[in-house]
Amino acid sequence: LSSATPALLPKRDDDLGTFVHAIYRAYRYDFRNYTEGSMRRRLRNALTYFQEPNLDRLRIRVLEEPQRFTELLRFLTTPTTDMFRDPIYFRALRQVIRQLDPRDTLKVWIPCCGTGEEVYSLAILLFEEGVLDRTLMYATDPNAESLRAAEAGVYTTDRLVAFKANYELSGGQSSLTDYYSAGYGNAVLDRELKRAIVFFDHSMVSDDAFAMVQLVSCRNVLLYFARELQERALAVLSDSLMPSGYLGLGLKESLRSTTFESQFVEIDRDARLYQKP
């Protein structure tokens, strides 16, 4: 795969383009092809946090103080999501899992998994469908700090109300409380779920496919990528899928008007589930 041409070429007076190029040169994190609106919003939050007046000053600060880069990265990478966000997606996914050959070892990839809510949602679903013990889940993210949080699988209990409501709407067969232990304001996801999951560093922007899997669940990640980067990321996802493999996108994302539209079959429009021929 060749790397995509930057869409955000730094115009001479473009502070955002200058900023993302400087970050790329210094730290090899490539935000050059991210959508501009979200980048500006996230960087405004970073300006407040770092108490800097503008992007030029923030750029100089982060280049001079490399130890602060991980703090900046918190603002720029995958945001936190809710467990079982979009229950309709997980309902549809249950049907897909039931159609898989029960003899096969199942491999699943969740790219840009952030702090892991989606990973554990899938693990619970696979457990309830009786396939988790023969499943290998790859959970990847370019942010090491997020990966550590994902691996820990600890969420504050104030979020559980939303998680439980989603779980029930998603066709959950048990009670979400069966899958975590709560105390001191935190809920810790069950160790048994974690046994199936491998967490590691991977960037959809700069890395290639690393395994062949039957299911890729990549939801609300492409939202942050401009068109050209979406194409690049979709190529990585497509390259990772075995024949007849499934691709799940966010409910407002689609393959429409991408070069991959003709290479996948839309098997559930509302849930945004696609299958490779």
Add this chain to the structure above:
Amino acid sequence: MIPIEVLVIGGSANALDALVEMFRQLPEPSLPIAVVIHLRTNEPNVVVEKLQSLRGRRVLEIEDKQPLEAPAIYVAPPNYHVLLERDRTLALSVDPPVNSSRPSIDVLFESAADALGPAVVGVLLAGVADDGVYGLARIQEAGGIALAQATGSGRYRPLPSNGVARFGPRIRELPLRQLVAELARLGVTPEG
């Protein structure tokens, strides 16, 4: 003068009636219109349903990277922020709620101000939340036109006075009927 390219409208959940009434009075808009009304997650989009019941309007729930085309009305989906991009598409995000809201009016308005500045008209409908006040001021600052619905009824509070003072002292507040007339005058409808 830079021609107006897009109308952005925001309101809290209880502004839905005012929104429908506005479109009832606004015949055949000739610009693309992006709408954020606060919505409940995991429920059907009532804004789309209500606006589709008006005849002769093309109403779409926003998909990621949706290109803006006149004269359609683009409605924010529940649980996503909507941002206007420089290439005249609408991008979505799942970043944390802003003003306890996702979608947030401030997010749409601020991105519209950043992307297209003086080519933007922003309308904030009267409601119960502060979301949108800051964004409306950003539209004004960027050279766009910022309008807010004034309420005489006292049922909903108008723009929070501290918000207006802090963010946008020159934002014009108009009752709904005059607001529609102003939009027509600005060329949002061909009959204007």
